[in-house]
Every structure is written in structure tokens, then in C-alpha cells.
Amino acid sequence: MTTSDTYIDEQSRFTWVNGVRVHFKREGTGPSLLLLHGSGSSLHAFDPVAADLRSVCEVIRLDLPGFGLTGPRPDRDYRIEAYVDFVAEFLSGLGLDKVSVAGNSLGGNIAWNLAVEYPERVQKLILMNATGYPEKSLPTALRMARNPLLRPLLRRWAPSRAAEQNLRSSVGPRMDVDRALVERVTAMMNRPGNRSAFIDFANTDQSDRSGRITEIAAPTLVLRGDLIDGQHFGRDIPGSREMILARIGHLMPEEAPVEVCEAIRSHLGLPASHESSAPRK
Template identity: 60%
Template structure:
């Protein structure tokens, strides 16, 4: 059994803002940064990274409070803070500009980075991204917002609860939630500091920057699952392209990495050529 809570042979580390950042890097070519979502890790983009690394320099960090990257002493888990930290992480690595891809929270961080530091983002790909006011809050997040449960969840996160949350996050035809995936998530959530970081993140008042989304001016690709329709990035970002996956859930990069990886590669090859895209189709 893999020990997911320990560094692997291709693990790398960087010191950023006093944090020990865990990341992986593979491939050669233009740089692509892959940002995972909440309660996740760099493993979320494992297969997408393998596909892209044939033509790109692919960087996957564990965001602060997740995976093997340390939690923040200041407990500041606001999305703009995450975006600023990612920019400084890339400074440490010597990356001045790159394509940035993010799923869920990672997509929120990616578009915040495109707003605040557009010179750092050569292309933006957001996958089932968050950032508009929430219409519904997943059950796992509602529990972590319960003031009676918060102290308990800082001490323990039941494996069965993690499994239920993963099953709720995938599409109806997905079979990716197996024992290995649940064990990986359980081990990483059980690392010192990660459970408390999760509770702190869920209870952080996030600034609503959705009114600023139309200011995003970098080439943008929106990937979403048909079942996820509460976000309006394709309409609000001028020139944005959108592709819709018919069967996927929230964890699309793991549910259909070939579809996600192919869409990203095609977009990055010619991000400004909208003639090659069909709204709502497959790449």
C-alpha cells in the first residue's frame, strides 16, 4: 500500500513565505501549472500531468494546508491570498509566466491570479471552477461549518465521511472512487495540520470578486460538467471558450483525464483561435 502521507521519489520542495511547499515537476516546453481543489492534492492531476508532460513543463504544487505542503500559521485561506502565494511559489521556481489550470478551488485561485497578475498568466483553463456566490453548499462543508462539530473535525476525519464526500463529487457513471483513492485522501487529510486547515478554510469568509470576472483579459478555456451549471465564466469572460462534458462530476480531471488533457493541449496550442472549438462539444 502506498504511503501517501510521505514524499515520493519525484517529490520536490521549495520554501515559500515560510512554508515548505511540496510539488512535482516533469516534462519540457512551455510551463503549465496545475492547481487542485479543496481537500485534494497534486495527485488529482496525476494522469493529466502525464499526458501534458510530453510537450510541456508541468508543475503541480500541493496548495497550503493540503497534501504535503504545510498549513499556514496565520490561518489565512482566502482565495486572493492563495493566488499571491502561488505567484511567489512560481517566483521561487523562476517561472515568470505560464499557463495556469485549476479545478474547483484551484480554478478560483487561477482566475484570481489572472485578475491580479495578468502578466504571469499566458493562458487560463478553469475546470468546474468556483467563485460565484454559492447556491448550495456540499454536505461535507456544511458539517465543517457547524460550531459544535468543528473541534471534533480538527481531531479526526472519519474515513467513511471522506468516502461519502468523494462519491458525491463524481458523476453518475464514474467508478474512480475506489479503496486506493479513499485511502489516499484519508492519509493526506490525517497529516498534522491538514484537518485544522480544512476547517479553517471552510469557515473563512471569502471575498466575492465575481463582479470583477469580466475584467479577465487573458485567453481562457472553461471546462465544466453538464451537471454543474451555477457558474457563468464563459459568458462573463470576453472571448472565453467553453467545453461541456456530458457525464462528468466535480472531479473531472480524475474522471476523464484524456478529455481534460486533450482539451488543455489543444487550447494551449492555439488559445486565440476560436474557430477550432465547438460550444458544448468534445475537443
């Protein structure tokens, strides 16, 4: 039986941040890059990206509170502001004063808010289907978690079939949702406390902070899948550059790792990958 402990490996590390035991990985040498995953996901979403980039930079990724092997916050505080402060404390614990930050979905929301609240700590910023605008549509899993009739059931049970359906609704036609991905997401969601944490997160009243997006000063690359709606970061962040990836849905790092790595290398001024000329599917 696949459990969340299956995904602990020799690169896994653990540290404590504000009473939460955090699972993270720190690989490679060179300029530091922090990767932040989306809701319902884990640091494993960046496996192919980290495998490529760790040859040219130091890649740091963590399971955010409420997800993966880090699990829930004791105080059940899943506001974006709480995530931002948590990530800042995590970086301080690693002795990192300034890093480049790349985030997907929720991770992108945390990343740009980190650049607003702690501008001195963000060297460069990469947003991948980031959230934060109020008109952004909700993924299926979040809509289900907000349903008062489904919430009690979801706190007790997260079947793999539901995980598979949600994953398929989140990706574009270029990605095959295979059994390994479904098993990983199901195992992480069924880790003790994670189902309730996800429901708490989904039902947290997030404040609209989109008016502060124009304050971002870090050089920013906006990566957007053409199947994703409600994003205006390329319009609102001064001096930002936007790239739109064709036939890409919500899970960009897993759907288009080659293009993502090429874009990150270019934005950070890192050497191009020898794989960058490989044909795309």
C-alpha cells in the same frame, strides 16, 4: 498503514514560500503549465493529466497551503487573495515569469484571480468547474466543516468512511471511487494540521470577487461538468470558449482525464495525444 508520507516519490520536490514548506512536482519540458487542485485534494488529483501532458510541456503542480504534503499556513490565512499571492511567490521562486494555468474547483478560483491580479503572468487560462460565484452550492465536506457542532470533532478525526461518502457525492456516474482514492484522501486529510486547516479554510469569510471576472484578458477555456451548478465563466469572460462534459461532477481531472488533456492540448496549441481516439467509458 497508509500515511501521507506514502505519497512522497522520486518526483517530489520541496521548497519554502513565505514560511511554508511546499510540496510540488515539476516534470517535462516545453511551454510551462501550472495545475492547481481543489479543496480537500492534492497535486495527486492531476496524476493522469500530468502523465499525459508532460510529454509535450513542462507540468508544474503543488499542494496548496492547507492541503496535501504542504500542510497548514502558520498564519491560518486562507483567503483567495492570500492563495493568489502565495502562488505568485511560488512561481517567482521557480524563476517562472509567465505560465499557462489550469485549476479545478478552488484551484480554478485561484487561477482566475491570478489572471486578474497578475495578468502579465498568465499566458492562457483553463478553468475546470472553477468556483468564485456567490450562488455556487457547497460540497458536503465544506458544509460539514461549517457546522459548529461538527467542527470540534472534525479537528480531531477524519474517518475514511466520511471521506468515501464525500467523494461519492462529488463525482458523476462515470467514475468509480476506489479504495486507493479513499486511502489517499484520508491520509492527506489526517496529516498533522490538515484537518484544522480545512476547517479554517471552510470558515474563512471569502469576499465576493466575481465582479472582476470580466477583467480577465488571458485566452480562457472553460470546462464544466454538466452536473455542476452556479458557473457563468463562459458568459462573463470576454472571448472565452466553454465545453460541457457529460455526466461529470466536481472532480473533473480524475473523472475525465482523457477529455481534459485533449482540451488542454488544443487550447495551448500542443500536439494531440495518440490516445485521443481511444473510446470513452
